[in-house]
Amino acid sequence: MSKQELSYPVERPKKKSLLKRWWSWLLSILVLFMLIGVLSSGGDSTAYELSKMTTMSKQQIIEKFGKPNEVVRDEKDGYSFGYDAGFMVRGAENGALEISMKKEKIKNSTSDTYKIFDVSIDSSFDENVTRLGQPNLSAVKDGKKNAMYLTKEDFLLLFSTDSNSDRISGIDFVAYDGSLQSQSLDLSKMLGLTASEAEISKLYDIKDKSTSQGETLYTLEGFELVVDNQNNVVKQVVIPSNSIYNIHGIRVNNSFDKATQVFGKPIHTNEGVKNTTLYSFNYAGGQIPTIVNLTVNNTDKKIVYMEAISK
Numbered sequence: 001m002s003k004q005e006l007s008y009p010v011e012r013p014k015k016k017s018l019l020k021r022w023w024s025w026l027l028s029i030l031v032l033f034m035l036i037g038v039l040s041s042g043g044d045s046t047a048y049e050l051s052k053m054t055t056m057s058k059q060q061i062i063e064k065f066g067k068p069n070e071v072v073r074d075e076k077d078g079y080s081f082g083y084d085a086g087f088m089v090r091g092a093e094n095g096a097l098e099i100s101m102k103k104e105k106i107k108n109s110t111s112d113t114y115k116i117f118d119v120s121i122d123s124s125f126d127e128n129v130t131r132l133g134q135p136n137l138s139a140v141k142d143g144k145k146n147a148m149y150l151t152k153e154d155f156l157l158l159f160s161t162d163s164n165s166d167r168i169s170g171i172d173f174v175a176y177d178g179s180l181q182s183q184s185l186d187l188s189k190m191l192g193l194t195a196s197e198a199e200i201s202k203l204y205d206i207k208d209k210s211t212s213q214g215e216t217l218y219t220l221e222g223f224e225l226v227v228d229n230q231n232n233v234v235k236q237v238v239i240p241s242n243s244i245y246n247i248h249g250i251r252v253n254n255s256f257d258k259a260t261q262v263f264g265k266p267i268h269t270n271e272g273v274k275n276t277t278l279y280s281f282n283y284a285g286g287q288i289p290t291i292v293n294l295t296v297n298n299t300d301k302k303i304v305y306m307e308a309i310s311k
Helices: 022-044 050-055 058-067 125-134 180-184 197-202 256-263
Strands: 047-049 070-075 080-085 087-092 093-104 113-116 137-141 144-150 155-161 168-175 208-212 217-218 223-228 234-239 268-271 275-285 290-297 303-311
Touching: 050 093, 050 113, 050 168, 058 080, 070 087, 093 113, 093 155, 125 144, 125 155, 155 180, 197 217, 197 234, 256 275, 256 290, 275 303
Parallel strands: 047 113
Antiparallel strands: 070 080, 080 087, 087 093, 093 168, 137 144, 144 155, 155 168, 208 217, 217 223, 223 234, 234 303, 268 275, 275 290, 290 303
16 A cells, blocks of 8 residues: 655635735725815816806906906906906906907916817817817918807907917907907908919918909909909909908998998999899098998898909
């Protein structure tokens, strides 16, 4: 009978349970405090839609956002306030006329979010354009992306990025009428200027062109130009649709009464097509004397077509 080697189980010391280790308790306490901190901070954060300030009084703005960190102007007929959260608001008693947000103006960090039409600083330019749709104007200059929208509230929404970046660094929301932006969109300033096709293509995307009787009609985004081919001088600008551009501050869809406040009484009136009337004005208030023609809908008295011709 062969011998069998018997081995007896060796009793090993039992390890302490993980929960009994002092450092596990410490870790649990730290995790608990971190969780409480996250939950409490998330509950206190607020998302502010700053475009709502266009319907708020000055006092309501102060009550909601606190005393401004910077007061540029505070008078009976208007104010201009700056906040360390990175935004500035300018307006009158019945509401804000301009709201701007700049990345470099942010002076304190906060869990709160500030946005205009849901566009916020450091958000993606391309994603916002996809969400809002095709801008009325868009351009890339010096590596910076720029977009401009005309809203139904008759405000301009503009946002741009840093150079060679998709992250938004500046946002503006400003009432169209009387703004510096609307002055830059005044096409009457182009009349009488020399503009070769190469120069036009640097500023605008030429969608179409046609030449006839010594003139070239350029179809651009939102307007048309007629250029004299002999001297390359702009002799006519046309706004044929709902465009972001204007002529001496007047745009398509403005009322006829508003136009007469700028251009005065028409010198000629003719019946147009499809229930419209054509009004002609002799306007001398611009850089050069101009004939302004407006086509107005007879039902609502809104402008549907406009052009300016240098005399």
